[in-house]
Amino acid sequence: MKMIVAIIRPQVLNDVLESLFKAEVRGLTISRVQGHGGGTERVETYRGTTVKMGLYDKVKLEIGVSDSFVEPTIQAILAAARTGEVGDGKIFVLPVERVIRIRTGEENEAAVTPVRKNE
């Protein structure tokens, strides 16, 4: 099992979600975050005050997957989130020690396998 953490542009969030659902990746958490990477600063002007916005709005996706789903998940995110400009974000793949599904107490592989309605 791995935890895939992806930091992406908010502009591409809908495309990424669509791409993930098409790849049958279900079960994810998103949060709106701010961060600073290599992107050029955005300049804004409010009357006489000109500022560089050093922090960018980003979206963080956290997706716990079983090993066989790691690569499809990564490919789905890459396909939808890449614009080619600096600031497209990062994908981190982290090891996961243990996963428990709260509803049933199932652990690990069983816990990250999505439940299908007819099962």
Next chain:
Amino acid sequence: MTHGRIRTTALLATFSFSFAAAGGSDTGTTAWMLVSTALVLLMTPALAFFYGGLVRQKNVLNTMMMSFGALGFVTLAWALLGYSLAYGSGNPFIGDLSLALMRNVNLEGAMPQLLDVAFQGTFAVIAAALISGSLVGRMRFAPWLLFITLWSLCDYAVLAHWVWGPAGSAFLKDLGALDFAGGTVVHINAAVAGVVGVLVLGPRKDFGRLAFLPHNIPFVLLGAGLLWFGWFGFNGGSAYAADGAAALAFVNTFLAPAATMVVWLLLEMGRDGRATAVGAATAAVVGLVAITPAAGFVGPLGAIWLGALAAFPSYYFILYRPKLGLDDSLDVFGAHGLGGIAGALLTGVFTSKAWGGVPGLLEGNAGQFWVQLVAVLAAIAFSALVSLLIFKLVGLILPLRAGDLEEAGGIDALCHGEEAYPVAEGAILVLDGERAGGAA
């Protein structure tokens, strides 16, 4: 804006109050028209709030700026040239340059003519601003400014001439079409231009895939409330006098939207048991649009009937519009187009001789209804053609649309370099000498 009748009223007024003021001004009329002009001007910022609340947070500044931009660009275009094209004698289809640059405009008359430039200018401004509701979320700002400047001269001023130009030299007025305060000239005209813009620009990238939710419904209610307030000047001021006709238009502006709102909310509650705030705000605007052409021609009960009936086409069209695949983003056609058409046609039904209009359908004069229909069709055809030509022309000079990624990031950042609700964290002050280049 029934100039014929107004002139008579004005003459009488000058006669009774000949001691009133220098230059022959009627102080009562002038005072009311000064107030009305300010009231109508307020409608454009009000519209900015109405539209601004309905869009997503990333586009709210752009949406409001599309209206505010009209306050600058259309005002100047109108004062320098548009007023003359609309109110110069010319021929039945367009005015002339006799009043251009405000030459030959003076302070004479029961109401100083210069004030008329301003009063009518506020109408031109809001007509242009109304179009923006169809196009928000994907159009760039510079082509928008160019479009409304050209549109106010080539479309609005010409149609205003048809309906309100000097008698004997105004196509639709001479035909006998009634448009008290601009249902045809302002609302149908702007709504058709909006639809044409949607067809030229295409839908927003995520149209049909994502739900576009309003980001601030209290703004929508604030805007609708201020629109209603300003509309007392729009309709009441169109009597061009502080008299009974103004009072009638004023009271009808109070009653008709109320009737529309009652019907609208009952329809909503009948459908799923709940009355929405956005629905109430929309209903008020639809009712205001509908009573606009009729305000000084129908009695108060006629206004209530007119307002109530006008709810239906707009309500059902707005409900089903997304299924048409037409991304008229803020339903300008549903609210202003259909509200305007319903109002113009119902004017032909409810106009009453006893209340200052001509006899309408209910008083046995079916002909008036057909005249109203001709005026509506003429306005739709003219606006569609001219707006299309202007959109195409502007498109040749400037790219109309934001790119997909720019659209996804929001037009506020792209065209204005501002956020509506900026977060201060991470904002680094740019010091003198350090040029803020490389704006994204």
